[in-house]
Amino acid sequence: METPLTKYIKPNQAPLDLKEYEKTGGYEGVKKILKGMLPDDIIGLVKTSNLLGRGGAGFQTGLKWSLVPKEKDVAGVRYLVANADEMEPGTFKDRYLLEGNPHQLIEGMIIASYAIQAEKAYIFMRWAYKKAEVIIKKAIEEAYSAGYLGKNILGSGYNLDLHLHTSAGRYICGEESALLNALEGKRGIPRAKPPFPATSGLFGQPTVINNVETLSWIPHIIENGSDWFIKLSTSGEGGTKLYGVSGRVKKPGLWELPLGTTIREIIEDYAGGMQDGYQLKGIIPGGASTDFLIASQIDTKMDFASVRAAGSRLGTGTMMILDDKTCPVAFIHNLIKFFAKESCGFCTPCREGLPWVEKVLMKFEEGNATLKDIEILEFHTKYLVPGNTFCAHAPGAMEPLQSGLKYFKDDFLRHINEKHCPWR
Amino acid sequence: MLSEKEREEILEETKLYPFPKAACIDALKIVQHHRGWISDEAIADIASELSMSKDEVDGVASFYTRLYRKPVGRNVILICDSVSCMIMGYESIYDYISKKLGIKFGETTSDGRFTLIPNTCLGDCDHAPALMINNDHYNNLSIEKIDSMLEKYQ
Ligand code: SF4
Ligand code: FES
Numbered sequence: 126m127e128t129p130l131t132k133y134i135k136p137n138q139a140p141l142d143l144k145e146y147e148k149t150g151g152y153e154g155v156k157k158i159l160k161g162m163l164p165d166d167i168i169g170l171v172k173t174s175n176l177l178g179r180g181g182a183g184f185q186t187g188l189k190w191s192l193v194p195k196e197k198d199v200a201g202v203r204y205l206v207a208n209a210d211e212m213e214p215g216t217f218k219d220r221y222l223l224e225g226n227p228h229q230l231i232e233g234m235i236i237a238s239y240a241i242q243a244e245k246a247y248i249f250m251r252w253a254y255k256k257a258e259v260i261i262k263k264a265i266e267e268a269y270s271a272g273y274l275g276k277n278i279l280g281s282g283y284n285l286d287l288h289l290h291t292s293a294g295r296y297i298c299g300e301e302s303a304l305l306n307a308l309e310g311k312r313g314i315p316r317a318k319p320p321f322p323a324t325s326g327l328f329g330q331p332t333v334i335n336n337v338e339t340l341s342w343i344p345h346i347i348e349n350g351s352d353w354f355i356k357l358s359t360s361g362e363g364g365t366k367l368y369g370v371s372g373r374v375k376k377p378g379l380w381e382l383p384l385g386t387t388i389r390e391i392i393e394d395y396a397g398g399m400q401d402g403y404q405l406k407g408i409i410p411g412g413a414s415t416d417f418l419i420a421s422q423i424d425t426k427m428d429f430a431s432v433r434a435a436g437s438r439l440g441t442g443t444m445m446i447l448d449d450k451t452c453p454v455a456f457i458h459n460l461i462k463f464f465a466k467e468s469c470g471f472c473t474p475c476r477e478g479l480p481w482v483e484k485v486l487m488k489f490e491e492g493n494a495t496l497k498d499i500e501i502l503e504f505h506t507k508y509l510v511p512g513n514t515f516c517a518h519a520p521g522a523m524e525p526l527q528s529g530l531k532y533f534k535d536d537f538l539r540h541i542n543e544k545h546c547p548w549r
Numbered sequence: 550m551l552s553e554k555e556r557e558e559i560l561e562e563t564k565l566y567p568f569p570k571a572a573c574i575d576a577l578k579i580v581q582h583h584r585g586w587i588s589d590e591a592i593a594d595i596a597s598e599l600s601m602s603k604d605e606v607d608g609v610a611s612f613y614t615r616l617y618r619k620p621v622g623r624n625v626i627l628i629c630d631s632v633s634c635m636i637m638g639y640e641s642i643y644d645y646i647s648k649k650l651g652i653k654f655g656e657t658t659s660d661g662r663f664t665l666i667p668n669t670c671l672g673d674c675d676h677a678p679a680l681m682i683n684n685d686h687y688n689n690l691s692i693e694k695i696d697s698m699l700e701k702y703q
Contacts, residue, residue: 211672212669214632214669214670215632215633216670253671255685255686290565292613293613293614294613295612310570310571311573311609312608328571369675370675371677372633377675378675413632443674445632446636448636451636456635459635463631463632463670466669469612
């Protein structure tokens with residue numbers, strides 16, 4: 126089984142430095158494109174590879190790049206931004222790539238920048254990744270001194286500057302338009318769309334924002350082509366995926382597996398199955414803002430289309446396990462508390478609605494809830510939807526709640542009838 | 550007044566963006582790095598350095614969770630209270646630390662040694678429960694590990 130993204134990552138060892146990375150074929154992609162590929166050739170290749178964005182939304186990367194207007198149509202600087210904000214509870218995959226193979230990301234960013242003819246690129250990274258900060262800074266310096274960044278890269282006439290920006294911490298900055306505001310030094314609140322970042326992004330200029338895992342793929346696709354990439358997956362969507370599992374399994378962790386590996390394989394073969402004495406009750410497949418799946422859906426393939434068909438989203442692909450000894454109401458309450466705290470406060474339904482939902486869930490935990498409270502929760506899951514809120518934050522928060530109410534209704538009712546949490 | 554060093558570091562950051570204002574968050578982080586927190590006076594200094602209004606700088610400073618507008622202890626403990634850490638028992642870790650130091654979330658010990666703050670997921674979920682002290686991550690926590698861990702921070 127091929128694991129292109131993580132092949133050279135050795136846990137608890139320093140990542141490859143520039144020389145070592147070059148020895149594995151690193152930066153050959155940059156040489157290849159600067160010698161003989163036109164930006165449109167690269168975009169075409171990435172399009173045919175069907176590389177779907179690994180940050181959560183699953184938008185086709187080549188298509189995203191192709192929406193950037195040509196230089197003759199829009200003057201001035203264009204930007205590429207690597208979204209390394211990763212603050213979705215339960216998600217720890219980009220951290221592995223940032224700490225484990227920084228040059229792979231930088232090479233991907235150079236190629237992506239060239240494809241959209243960007244002359245400036247930023248890595249927007251979450252503040253908590255202190256080790257990654259040191260590693261990425263060093264790798265950027267190495268790339269500058271080897272002539273892969275800066276003016277006239279490898280004598281091609283192409284210029285690119287790349288900087289690291291570490292955030293000051295807010296979940297909403299992972300939303301791409303909020304990220305742009307944060308990168309401009311402002312409050313990280315989302316922007317109205319349209320205009321989309323491709324036409325008016327960072328500092329009002331054309332901008333592409335891609336996730337770390339997405340960008341790390343680019344050198345490999347340039348080297349091996351789109352057929353190779355598509356064949357890596359078992360589902361035809363293309364590539365492998367970093368899958369993670371946290372919760373009461375025997376060996377929580379992270380694995381690179383073909384896109385389309387089933388939940389069962391990931392939990393049983395890689396995460397070692399459930400811990401003794403615990404049973405699988407639910408799965409949040411891809412970060413806090415994805416709907417629950419339940420134990421009977423364990424044979425669902427973890428790819429974009431299959432998880433959607435099962436009623437949830439692949440999201441980040443790092444799943445959280447709800448076991449039978451954890452109260453589902455407490456689990457959901459924790460998620461909602463997170464979303465309420467992290468609301469940017471810009472629009473009223475989210476700013477007022479999420480704390481209300483949080484309070485109602487508290488009543489369940491304290492044993493004071495009534496049937497009316499179920500109605501209040503259900504009302505919010507129907508009201509805090511796209512169109513009623515300014516961004517996807519509040520609707521995202523409603524996904525685990527609405528599926529939780531559907532699958533674990535009995536557990537909500539027990540809190541009402543028994544007047545306390547049956548798990549405490 | 551900003552120190553020479555702070556001004557120099559802020560100037561370096563402004564070079565990475567098309568105009569100085571865009572380095573606002575970096576400037577706030579620089580000041581916090583040197584002083585531990587961001588006072589009203591520091592807000593005013595940064596505002597004049599970057600040609601912004603004080604309110605604009607304060608608006609930015611008050612938005613981000615890792616910028617402190619109130620004094621904090623010499624060491625800041627950030628306990629992850631997100632869901633994987635909840636399942637794996639962060640509450641007992643919190644209870645132990647809170648009792649040992651005599652402070653709750655949001656408080657600082659009277660000797661100024663520790664501040665305790667709840668934090669969202671730290672990206673350590675496969676080794677939950679997890680926390681950070683200053684820039685250091687600790688994970689796979691159990692109560693037995695805590696005393697010696699805290700000893701390192703005076
Ligand atoms: S939905 Fe929430 S996070 Fe999004 S803009 Fe409104 S208040 Fe901000
Ligand atoms: S949930 Fe605690 S580190 Fe992710």
